[in-house]
Amino acid sequence: YTFYQAVGRRKEATARVRLYVVSEKELIVSGKTLKKGDIVVNNRPVEQYFASDVYKKTYLEPFRITNTIGRFAISTLIEGGGSAGQLGAFIHGVSPALEKVDKEKFRPILKKSGFLSRDLQQVL
Secondary structure, three states, X not given: OEEXXXXXXXXXXXXXXXXXXXOOOOEEEOOEEEOOOOEEEOOEEHHHHOOOHHHHHHHHHXXXXXXXXXXXXXXXXXXXXXXXXXXXXXXXXXXXXXXXXXXXXXXXXXXXXXXXXXXXXXXX
């Protein structure tokens, strides 16, 4: 499978993100079966890991502005920090990975929204 990966950091948290390009078949990553649109953080569904509705709106924002919701299977490992720092690290990791998918199209959008800068305090 083809995948794009990047590392995001925020405060004390570090996120290693992989965006998998999945066809109609399922993909097995770290013992979990992923299909298109699935997001897994530390082997748990993202809805469980970032349970708040506010968090859901925030972690989906890079996908919403680039119109890529449900296009990839995403696997993330996050270490350190608190929940807000981990959310920021996730967004900061997803954004450069999306940029690698289509740099000409996605970079200006992500840059304008502030998702590619290291300090996400203005965005969050």
